[in-house]
Amino acid sequence: MFKPRIIPVLLLRDNILVKSVRFAKHNYIGDPINAVKLFNDLEADELVFLDIHATKDKRAIPIYIIKEIGEEANMPFAIGGGITSIHQIKQYIKAGAEKVIIGSQAAIQPDFVFHAAEEFGSSTIAVCIDVKKNILGKQIVHTHNGINKTNYSPIEFAQLMQDKQAGEIIIQSIDRDGTMKGYDIELIQSISKQVTIPVVALGGAGSLQHLQQAFTYGYANGLAAGSLFVYHGSNKGVLINYPNKTERNQIFTQ
Amino acid sequence: MPQTIAIVDYKMGNIHSVYKKMLHITSNIIVTNSAEEIAKADKIILPGVGHFAKAMKQIHELGIFNTLHEHVSIKQKPILGICLGMQLFANTSEEGNVPGFGWIDAHVKRFEISNTLQYKTPHTGWNEAFLVKDSNIMNNIEENTPFYFVHSYHYICNHQQDILLQTEYEYLFTSAVEKNNIFGVQFHPEKSHENGTKLLRNFVKI
Numbered sequence: 001m002f003k004p005r006i007i008p009v010l011l012l013r014d015n016i017l018v019k020s021v022r023f024a025k026h027n028y029i030g031d032p033i034n035a036v037k038l039f040n041d042l043e044a045d046e047l048v049f050l051d052i053h054a055t056k057d058k059r060a061i062p063i064y065i066i067k068e069i070g071e072e073a074n075m076p077f078a079i080g081g082g083i084t085s086i087h088q089i090k091q092y093i094k095a096g097a098e099k100v101i102i103g104s105q106a107a108i109q110p111d112f113v114f115h116a117a118e119e120f121g122s123s124t125i126a127v128c129i130d131v132k133k134n135i136l137g138k139q140i141v142h143t144h145n146g147i148n149k150t151n152y153s154p155i156e157f158a159q160l161m162q163d164k165q166a167g168e169i170i171i172q173s174i175d176r177d178g179t180m181k182g183y184d185i186e187l188i189q190s191i192s193k194q195v196t197i198p199v200v201a202l203g204g205a206g207s208l209q210h211l212q213q214a215f216t217y218g219y220a221n222g223l224a225a226g227s228l229f230v231y232h233g234s235n236k237g238v239l240i241n242y243p244n245k246t247e248r249n250q251i252f253t254q
Numbered sequence: 255m256p257q258t259i260a261i262v263d264y265k266m267g268n269i270h271s272v273y274k275k276m277l278h279i280t281s282n283i284i285v286t287n288s289a290e291e292i293a294k295a296d297k298i299i300l301p302g303v304g305h306f307a308k309a310m311k312q313i314h315e316l317g318i319f320n321t322l323h324e325h326v327s328i329k330q331k332p333i334l335g336i337c338l339g340m341q342l343f344a345n346t347s348e349e350g351n352v353p354g355f356g357w358i359d360a361h362v363k364r365f366e367i368s369n370t371l372q373y374k375t376p377h378t379g380w381n382e383a384f385l386v387k388d389s390n391i392m393n394n395i396e397e398n399t400p401f402y403f404v405h406s407y408h409y410i411c412n413h414q415q416d417i418l419l420q421t422e423y424e425y426l427f428t429s430a431v432e433k434n435n436i437f438g439v440q441f442h443p444e445k446s447h448e449n450g451t452k453l454l455r456n457f458v459k460i
Contacts, residue, residue: 002423003400005379043447045380045402070270076402076445096270098404098445121267121304121338123376123404167376196367198374221374 003252004215005045005222006243008229009202010035012051012081015065019226020052021178023130023146029230029238032065036072042242047077048101048170048224050128054082055104055144063091070096080128084112086119093120101170103128104143107150107157110164117165126168126200127161129154131187133175139187146174154187155194162195169195170224173203180206180227188218200224208243212251259458260295261285262322264312266338267303275444279455289321297332297457298325300339301444306362306407307350309338319355327357330435334391334457337405340431340438349407358431358438359412365423373424376406383419383429383441391437391456392418399449401441403429408440 010032011018017029029035032049039047049069051061060082069077079092080101089100100120106113106127117125130142131154141152150157158169171191173184181204188201200222201214211223232239243251261276263269263285276283276299284291292298300322302309313319325331335343344354347362354362367373380400385392403421409428411417419430419439431438437457443450 002373002377002381003379071274074445074447076404076442093267094270096274098271118305122406123378124267124303168378192371196370196375198376198378219371221378 004220006211006248007046007048007200007222007224008039008044008242009048009050009224009226011226012049013053019178019230023174023177033068033072035240036069038240039242040074044075044242046075047073049077049079051081052145060088063095066092066095066097078126086116089116089120093124099124099126101126101128106161107141107143107152110160113161113164113166117167122165122167125166126170127166128170128172129157130172130174142174155190158191158195162197166197168198168200170200170202176204178227179204182206182210183214183218185213185218188214188220192219198222208247208251215252256282257296258282258284258294259297259299260292261299261301262292263287264309264316266309266312269301272299272301272336272444275451275454280458287316287318289318292318292321293325299334300342301336302338304338305349306338306341306347307352309342310352310354323355326436332435332460335438337440337442340440341407343436343438344409347407357436358416358433360409362407363410364407367424369424376404377423378404381421381423383421386417386420389418389432390460391453393456395449395452401446401450403441405440
């Protein structure tokens with residue numbers, strides 16, 4: 001039986017791991033390489049690393065960090081943040097990344113996604129769509145770590161990215177980020193219904209039940225979360241964790 | 255003399271992770287795209303991610319098509335194809351409609367999914383592989399073990415006896431082939447935790 005991937009998302013800032021709430025209030029989590037070692041032991045399906053300040057600082061993720069992660073990771077991992085050129089992607093893949101995640105640049109220059117997919121194959125190119133509701137409650141695609149608004153609705157942008165040969169859509173709710181109150185299932189489902197490429201749910205997961213909801217009702221192919229896998233307990237003590245095999249099987253057989 | 259295994263780097267995708275994994279298993283491993291070094295090796299691994307037609311073009315441009323063909327098809331050196339590497343063993347692929355190596359009598363076609371809400375393409379994630387025939391490369395690997403897949407195209411074999419593993423993704427497709435010295439897996443053993451490592455170790459032992 002096919003099982004959706006359960007994916008810890010780790011945020012890099014100045015080479016350390018942090019975790020945000022609604023894209024702000026960054027909390028120190030630890031060292032990225034140490035986290036990879038722990039997720040190896042826990043047999044995580046896949047990892048995602050996002051450098052949250054790269055686009056804003058007009059820089060790319062430092063290659064040496066990706067190499068270090070690549071040396072350590074026993075599972076596929078994807079890298080995102082500030083990616084604007086084919087050359088960068090080439091270096092990241094060479095350094096061991098399985099996939100790259102294009103964020104802001106996909107909205108600024110949608111054809112960049114097409115060129116990247118042509119060069120590296122669709123399955124190497126994921127697009128992360130950051131979505132925030134406006135004051136009227138309408139979902140709007142944002143860039144630059146949630147700062148800049150675009151004119152795209154998530155559905156039309158997801159369709160555009162599929163047309164540009166993206167291999168995967170990561171749909172992230174900024175409003176749910178770090179809240180641990182559950183995914184925006186309606187948003188995830190609307191994207192899953194629109195596209196035929198894999199959809200990864202991100203933003204708001206706080207329990208294994210939330211993962212199950214995104215799978216069952218959101219039709220998500222990947223279940224991604226930050227806080228869920230780096231915090232423990234109600235006072236949010238930092239503890240790298242991941243569901244074991246029995247727990248994972250329970251999620252997908254109900 | 256210990257055997258040498260050559261990982262063919264024809265500039266398609268992530269060679270690094272295959273190399274790193276193989277280094278844990280054996281020290282006699284090289285990454286190369288030189289015809290001479292491929293000819294000297296005892297075994298060959300053909301990895302690769304990306305576009306079928308582009309991959310074949312690279313192989314021709316590097317001048318290694320004939321070398322690979324001679325050492326696999328005539329000298330019968332064991333070869334393991336991973337993902338796109340496995341697909342190149344077929345006669346042809348819908349992805350670009352150019353000839354592959356033709357070692358396995360098969361063609362490669364895109365997934366034809368009806369329920370696109372549940373079954374997305376590329377097929378990405380962990381899925382079980384069912385054993386179709388006995389094979390040394392599957393020694394000590396549990397039945398129906400999950401492996402990590404990322405692909406949009408899959409094999410259609412013309413001969414049932416070439417099929418080693420099958421996997422279900424809306425329908426059953428061929429997820430591994432084996433014919434004499436030729437082994438191909440659609441999934442990524444280098445990214446499939448312990449069972450993937452076992453498969454690679456079995457290939458070294460063959």
